[in-house]
Amino acid sequence: MPNSINRFEVVSTNNKAEDKWFVFTLVAIVSLAATLLYWQANDDTKQVKILPKEITLLINQLSSGADEISFLIAADLLPAKPSFLQLQQALISPFDNRAFSNPAAGCFLTDVASYQVALWLNDKGHLLAWRDQGSGHEHDTDHATNNGEHQCQQADQGWQLIQDNNVESKGAVVHS
16 A cells, blocks of 8 residues: 655755844844934933922922912902912911012012022913022022012023923023
């Protein structure tokens, strides 16, 4: 009886084709990873600075206080741009236990360690910012005496605006 199994001879290539595809795939993955790492490390679209530890608590309190102020303004319990005295009388934290200056309507400044922190109230809500007091933006006495709003409206004085728990450097004018 004839053998029903056909036997074919298999030619061995010692995995040469598979080795070429493996090396090609490995080089492609490493090249892609290196390109993505380089692209991520050199992303200069936004410079983010870390919020100093000394002002983190105050920033959180001011953010909550600004939300409370917005609510009270919407309920007609406070004027559109309340004064520091009105905020103290409303017992809004941290205005009830901290020294703030109020050089212009809707602008509140305070010092924490070696930093200055600002809260600006405007029609769209509020802005929080901070700056290092030693960065060469000390109060110009001519401007401070002639125009109290100068230190609140100018963002090009080293202010770092705080938005969405990120800090970003701004050079534009902030209107209060």
